[in-house]
Amino acid sequence: MKDFIIIGNKAVTGGKISLNDLPGAAGRMDVLCRCVTASLFISFGMRRDVNVHLILKGGPEPHKIVRFNGETMRSLNPDERSSGSLIQKALLIPANETEKESTPGVFVRTGDLTVLLDEFKDKRPLYYLKEDGGDISDRVKSKDAADKFNDGVFILGDNQGVFEDDEAAIENAGASKISVGPVSLLSSQCITLILNAADRSEQNK
Amino acid sequence: MKDFIIIGNKAVTGGKISLNDLPGAAGRMDVLCRCVTASLFISFGMRRDVNVHLILKGGPEPHKIVRFNGETMRSLNPDERSSGSLIQKALLIPANETEKESTPGVFVRTGDLTVLLDEFKDKRPLYYLKEDGGDISDRVKSKDAADKFNDGVFILGDNQGVFEDDEAAIENAGASKISVGPVSLLSSQCITLILNAADRSEQNK
Numbered sequence: 001m002k003d004f005i006i007i008g009n010k011a012v013t014g015g016k017i018s019l020n021d022l023p024g025a026a027g028r029m030d031v032l033c034r035c036v037t038a039s040l041f042i043s044f045g046m047r048r049d050v051n052v053h054l055i056l057k058g059g060p061e062p063h064k065i066v067r068f069n070g071e072t073m074r075s076l077n078p079d080e081r082s083s084g085s086l087i088q089k090a091l092l093i094p095a096n097e098t099e100k101e102s103t104p105g106v107f108v109r110t111g112d113l114t115v116l117l118d119e120f121k122d123k124r125p126l127y128y129l130k131e132d133g134g135d136i137s138d139r140v141k142s143k144d145a146a147d148k149f150n151d152g153v154f155i156l157g158d159n160q161g162v163f164e165d166d167e168a169a170i171e172n173a174g175a176s177k178i179s180v181g182p183v184s185l186l187s188s189q190c191i192t193l194i195l196n197a198a199d200r201s202e203q204n205k
Numbered sequence: 206m207k208d209f210i211i212i213g214n215k216a217v218t219g220g221k222i223s224l225n226d227l228p229g230a231a232g233r234m235d236v237l238c239r240c241v242t243a244s245l246f247i248s249f250g251m252r253r254d255v256n257v258h259l260i261l262k263g264g265p266e267p268h269k270i271v272r273f274n275g276e277t278m279r280s281l282n283p284d285e286r287s288s289g290s291l292i293q294k295a296l297l298i299p300a301n302e303t304e305k306e307s308t309p310g311v312f313v314r315t316g317d318l319t320v321l322l323d324e325f326k327d328k329r330p331l332y333y334l335k336e337d338g339g340d341i342s343d344r345v346k347s348k349d350a351a352d353k354f355n356d357g358v359f360i361l362g363d364n365q366g367v368f369e370d371d372e373a374a375i376e377n378a379g380a381s382k383i384s385v386g387p388v389s390l391l392s393s394q395c396i397t398l399i400l401n402a403a404d405r406s407e408q409n410k
Contacts, residue, residue: 020225022284023282034284037239042391043364044389078239078391079228079285080284081225081227180401181405183247184248185401186283189246189401193401199388200386200387202387203386203387
């Protein structure tokens with residue numbers, strides 16, 4: 001099982017978002033849509049052992065967490081508009097702290113990064129994507145390290161990165177900093193590289 | 206310099222494509238749009254040493270090649286709709302065998318894979334993405350191999366793969382088969398992995 005947490009610093013939390021303007025009015029929702037595709041899709045199939053948690057912090061409603069669950073996901077295609085449409089539907093139902101399923105495999109609740117960190121802390125290995133982190137290739141060298149990596153919870157920022165308060169919470173939760181190479185990439189590209197490292201380590205077992 | 210050639214088997218070649226239906230009426234144009242983003246974008250910038258050649262084979266007009274040139278590209282954002290919009294504009298101008306610039310950094314002409322293979326053959330190293338190819342990590346192990354890889358022309362299919370006639374042309378042109386790992390991935394994800402291997406080899410120089 002792998003979980004990806006992506007922080008959408010400006011992603012809107014309510015109202016009817018326009019699928020024709022995911023980058024603008026929806027607060028760079030396109031970044032989050034690309035992360036959903038990178039996390040869940042392979043050629044001719046879906047990664048059923050992956051959850052994607054999108055943290056929407058852009059208002060006007062309280063912060064929300066939209067979860068895409070690979071195991072039960074239906075009606076999702078790899079294009080941005082497809083995941084955008086499911087996020088749109090999730091934002092239209094009244095949300096509270098209890099998860100509700102808005103469409104098959106998509107869940108919504110109010111909450112932010114601290115909620116997720118409390119749930120995962122001390123139960124699953126936490127990894128924080130950061131340019132100065134250790135290279136992912138070093139995280140899958142031994143069998144034990146690879147087993148841990150393959151059960152990882154991976155936390156990424158969006159195009160604005162991760163702000164100080166979130167970063168402090170991530171560090172307090174004991175996350176290991178990792179990086180994906182010498183060039184700073186889009187969040188969705190980082191997810192592809194993490195999953196490839198995991199796939200390779202599974203093959204080498 | 207790196208060039209990516211992506212074969213869009215059903216991607217339409219004319220008419221006004223709808224940005225609201227890139228996967229459907231435009232013939233899985235979303236696949237090609239994601240490949241443009243994967244090829245050209247890094248965090249906070251663009252890969253200026255990359256060209257992307259999209260081969261549109263879906264009709265109704267003759268096959269066309271739309272080229273995105275990283276060096277001179279302007280007005281491109283990472284969302285699918287942005288590259289889709291530039292493809293839309295390219296398809297609206299009359300095309301013949303001579304490249305014309307439709308918007309800054311985007312060029313269009315009639316032609317197909319054989320035209321591109323003739324241009325690159327014996328001048329640049331050709332690589333063909335295929336599940337049974339040699340792993341890309343083996344292509345960047347020595348400095349000579351990495352120098353070659355970093356000047357590569359990489360040929361990929363879309364969601365339908367590469368049909369027999371195109372595959373025969375690729376093999377006749379002497380392309381080396383490469384693969385990106387144990388799991389068959391989206392074309393755009395493969396591009397991310399190729400560029401990461403190249404970035405890492407450049408770092409190790």
